[in-house]
Amino acid sequence: MKVAASVALVLLVIPIQIVLLDRISIAGIRPDLALVTVCLIGLYRSEVETVLAGLVMGFAQDLFSGGALWGNLCLKPVLGLLAGLAGRNLVNLTWAVVLALMLGISLLSGFVLYLLKSFTGSGVSLFPAAHGIILPQAGYDAMLGLAVYRLIRRWNPRRAPLTALAP
């Protein structure tokens, strides 16, 4: 049952991202729901599950993207792992820490994707990319991630983020 729920969640995230998230875009910028999901999976689930979820969601995201690169396929599992490792090493995951964590991971993701796109010759300048995509998306991702994190804590207060690596 848990496996089925996890698979359904992972498979639903990208269609939601493609079809529905355009409705909540601000100035054309939408949050990266897959990134937020994989970070939360990193906080709450084991490393293997995080990597698998990141691979599946990153792959699906690249399939439906206009880009020819597989940046999300490579990035999502790594970013999920990073979130999980950070969560296990931080003493107290307050809302401010979760916000900063999501912001940092989204900034890192945006910067790596910018580098990938630049190296493939699309000619994106750093300032417009940072000002127009990376920073606003990081802010949006952080707010969404924090909101979902708080919802999970309120819905099931006994479920806490993992504090140690899986055996």
Place this chain on the structure above:
Amino acid sequence: MSSLHSIAGGKRAVLLFLALLITALLLLPESRQAPLQTLGRHMADAVAIPLRALEWVNQGVDGLWTRYGLLHHVREENVTLRQDSARLQLENARLREVAAASTRLRDLLELKERLPFPTVSAQVVGRDPSNWYRSVVIDKGTDDGLAIDMGVVTPAGIIGRIVKAYDRFAIVLLIIDQSNAVTGVVQRTRDEGIVEGTETGLARIKYLPLLSTVKVGDQVVTSGLAGGFPRGLPIGVITKIERREADLFLSAEIAPDSDFAKIEEVLVVTSPRESAQLPPMPFPLQPPARRDAGDAR
């Protein structure tokens, strides 16, 4: 005791007297009853005062009751009307949506009939899952005969080309994406160039000859030399010309004819070169009357 009896006897005598007096008055002829009628009028006037007061109170109570009953009815009626209003608003919104879709589909159908090469109509079902590319997802794929590099148009002009095609979906990279490139020609001067997206969500035509007489307001159309588009399909209008001394070529900014934020239905050009009769240049996508009507809206 005797005094009580005497009082009772006195009362009886008074009552008897009064009864006799009333009988006598009633037995009097009508002409002799004037004093009685005068007395009766005064009596009626006196009684009328409390009568009116009581009537006022009665009417008030009756009115209150009626109003309460009516209000109760009105309340029910109000609830019903509110429900009707909400239902009609929803219905109205739905009908507006149907009307808008009908107009769009009619335009698309007209375009499909006017284009002298095979096309497949498709609906836009989503946008790019990342903020890094400007693309849309359409609900037709290789099962419907679509393939990579096919051009995609709307009644307003070209919008992009297919970059990924799956069985039932395809990804269309818009011409305003920086990764996209389409061969274009300035309609007036016949200068050819490459049209690609800009960071600001517009398009730019590059590699125009340095001595070109291109100017702001010139229409840019597809050249048909490469890619999935036949020649003559509108791309956009030049809004700014960039001349740099060191450059060997001119470039110009283009405002695309299509509104990329509102694309809902598209046509995919499946075989731009199969048709024996290529359209005359320029090929008008929209009839002038329809374009005017669209502008008026």
